[in-house]
Amino acid sequence: MAVGRRVIQRAVPAQLSTVQEHALSPEIFRQIIVSLDLAPNVTPILGVASAIRGEGRTTVARGLAECLAGDMDAHVVLADLDFGRDDLAYHFNIPPSPGLGHVLTNRARIEDVMSSLSPYMSVVPGGGTEAEMPRLLRQVSLLNPFHELRESSRAVVLDLPPLLNHGYSALAASVVDALILVVRATVTPAELVREAITRLEGMPPHGIVFNGAQSALPHWWPGRPR
Amino acid sequence: MRRYADTFFRHRLLTIFPFLVLLPAAILYSRSSVATATETANVWAIPSGIAQLGYSDQYLPPAQNLSNSITQLLGSRSFDRRVAGDSPLYSRGSRSSLRVVADLSKNVLVTAQGPNIVTLAYKNPNAVVAAQVLHAVLKEAGRELNNLNRTQNSKEMAADKTHLASVQAHLKQSTQALGQYMTAKSIPAKDMAAQALFDPNFATLYQAVQSSQIDVQNAEEQLAQIGSQSNNQAIFQVIDQPSFATISSRKKTAILDVMIALVVSLLLSGGFLAVKTTLDRSLRYADEVPELVGIPVLGVIPYSPILAKQSKKIG
Numbered sequence: 001m002a003v004g005r006r007v008i009q010r011a012v013p014a015q016l017s018t019v020q021e022h023a024l025s026p027e028i029f030r031q032i033i034v035s036l037d038l039a040p041n042v043t044p045i046l047g048v049a050s051a052i053r054g055e056g057r058t059t060v061a062r063g064l065a066e067c068l069a070g071d072m073d074a075h076v077v078l079a080d081l082d083f084g085r086d087d088l089a090y091h092f093n094i095p096p097s098p099g100l101g102h103v104l105t106n107r108a109r110i111e112d113v114m115s116s117l118s119p120y121m122s123v124v125p126g127g128g129t130e131a132e133m134p135r136l137l138r139q140v141s142l143l144n145p146f147h148e149l150r151e152s153s154r155a156v157v158l159d160l161p162p163l164l165n166h167g168y169s170a171l172a173a174s175v176v177d178a179l180i181l182v183v184r185a186t187v188t189p190a191e192l193v194r195e196a197i198t199r200l201e202g203m204p205p206h207g208i209v210f211n212g213a214q215s216a217l218p219h220w221w222p223g224r225p226r
Numbered sequence: 227m228r229r230y231a232d233t234f235f236r237h238r239l240l241t242i243f244p245f246l247v248l249l250p251a252a253i254l255y256s257r258s259s260v261a262t263a264t265e266t267a268n269v270w271a272i273p274s275g276i277a278q279l280g281y282s283d284q285y286l287p288p289a290q291n292l293s294n295s296i297t298q299l300l301g302s303r304s305f306d307r308r309v310a311g312d313s314p315l316y317s318r319g320s321r322s323s324l325r326v327v328a329d330l331s332k333n334v335l336v337t338a339q340g341p342n343i344v345t346l347a348y349k350n351p352n353a354v355v356a357a358q359v360l361h362a363v364l365k366e367a368g369r370e371l372n373n374l375n376r377t378q379n380s381k382e383m384a385a386d387k388t389h390l391a392s393v394q395a396h397l398k399q400s401t402q403a404l405g406q407y408m409t410a411k412s413i414p415a416k417d418m419a420a421q422a423l424f425d426p427n428f429a430t431l432y433q434a435v436q437s438s439q440i441d442v443q444n445a446e447e448q449l450a451q452i453g454s455q456s457n458n459q460a461i462f463q464v465i466d467q468p469s470f471a472t473i474s475s476r477k478k479t480a481i482l483d484v485m486i487a488l489v490v491s492l493l494l495s496g497g498f499l500a501v502k503t504t505l506d507r508s509l510r511y512a513d514e515v516p517e518l519v520g521i522p523v524l525g526v527i528p529y530s531p532i533l534a535k536q537s538k539k540i541g
Contacts, residue, residue, distance in 0.1 A: 028525050028526070028527055029525070031524070031525045032524045032525040035522075035524040035525065036524065056527065060527070180524060181521065183509055183515065183519075185508070185509060185510060185511075185512075185529070186506075186508050186509075186510050187508055188508055188509060189507040189508050189509075190507055190508070190509055190518045190519060191507060193509065193518075193519050194518075194519055194520075197519065197520070197521065204521065205521055206524070207521060207522045207523060207524035208515055208519065208521050208522070208523050208524065209523075209524055209525050209526075209527060210509070210512040210515060210523050210525070210526045210527070211527045212527065212528075212529045212530070213511070213512055213526045213527065213528055213529060214528065214529035215232065215510075215511070216232050216233075216235035216236040217228070217231055217232055217235055218235065221231065223228060
């Protein structure tokens with residue numbers, strides 16, 4: 001059943017608060033974007049994934065989307081592919097359903113489930129349950145609903161599910177132009193990161209965002225990372 | 227190396243915890259232990275004196291015999307009581323006889339150093355008491371061993387006297403027999419030697435008298451010899467009086483306790499560091515990511531406690 005279009009307006013300063021709220025410098029995300037070396041005239045579909053949960057994948061995706069929306073003065077779509085968790089819906093205080101799940105099951109169009117937070121940023125909640133995750137992830141790779149957003153948006157950022165938690169996560173990653181892997185410092189073992197990369201097979205990540213870097217070494221220690 | 231240092235600074239309290247616990251514990255323990263002073267004395271075992279002791283082993287050196295004798299005396303209640311009586315400071319502690327015996331027999335160490343020297347050592351919290359006790363032990367041991375020596379000599383003298391009386395009686399008997407024979411045969415005294423040549427009976431009696439005279443002479447000599455030896459024959463001679471031969475053992479023990487605590491703390495801390503670092507396979511620094519994973523780093527987000535908490539909540 002098609003769902004009517006929903007437009008939810010939010011005050012811009014309150015929504016675009018990932019950076020300010022957590023005292024993260026926007027320069028960090030700008031640096032990530034520049035490092036990706038994206039093609040200038042093509043709407044990129046960026047995927048943010050991680051090996052396991054709790055590595056800061058959703059925070060990085062939010063930060064990237066907000067930074068792109070703020071800097072490019074063009075429409076950016078942030079989509080939640082971690083079905084059943086509704087992290088983005090929780091953060092942006094939008095209804096978790098209907099969402100991408102409805103789009104992938106042909107119950108809605110993607111424009112109808114988008115929550116527009118500002119003229120420059122829209123969020124697509126997950127809208128599915130965790131039990132439906134494998135089926136929905138397969139549908140992502142088959143249908144690729146984000147392709148049509150290239151005309152209406154300047155960038156699309158996908159908050160992908162953890163690669164090691166679900167077998168089809170790598171399939172969902174196949175629709176992105178650039179994949180970013182988020183790794184949390186002192187938490188994720190190197191073996192798990194390598195295994196996650198292995199699962200991506202012919203689509204290695206463009207790079208890693210090292211999250212939560214903190215050195216316990218004192219400032220006078222030689223070779224201490226800055 | 228950097229990882230070990232990083233582990234140390236991340237878990238510095240846990241790493242230095244053994245030092246914080248064991249070192250003060252070692253210091254407190256060594257302070258609570260009783261200080262002791264060790265007094266020593268050296269004596270020279272006189273071989274002839276030792277040989278006089280009836281129970282000495284002729285196959286052992288004099289020092290070993292003397293050491294055995296003194297050790298045996300220290301196990302005697304009467305001896306230990308006399309030692310305590312000679313040490314006013316020691317007996318001021320109003321110890322019971324049993325405790326005195328237990329203390330002296332256990333803590334007075336008697337060891338032979340070589341063939342002739344015996345060392346006596348005694349530990350006591352008070353160095354003056356320790357010295358007094360050792361003096362008393364030496365005095366009483368000397369007196370007791372001399373008494374034993376005299377007793378032994380007395381017994382030997384009594385035996386020799388008995389023997390002398392016996393041979394004197396035999397001499398008298400044989401002299402009487404010879405006299406009777408000479409009277410019966412009207413043999414003048416000046417012809418005794420000649421008579422012995424052709425009268426076998428006379429010769430027999432004459433030789434018996436001579437033999438008895440020799441026996442009497444020998445017995446008298448032996449008795450005289452025993453008598454001369456029993457006059458204050460010393461068993462041992464003190465060559466080093468009790469002195470402050472060793473430093474207080476408390477200081478040595480304290481240093482040792484602290485060293486042991488230090489070594490154990492180092493082992494525990496080092497072991498913890500080694501195990502923790504080895505078991506931690508996570509990525510700690512951005513510069514090691516390309517090397518370990520083979521993917522470049524696009525950006526580094528510094529640690530934020532709020533974000534970390536949020537990530538845990540989101541899970």
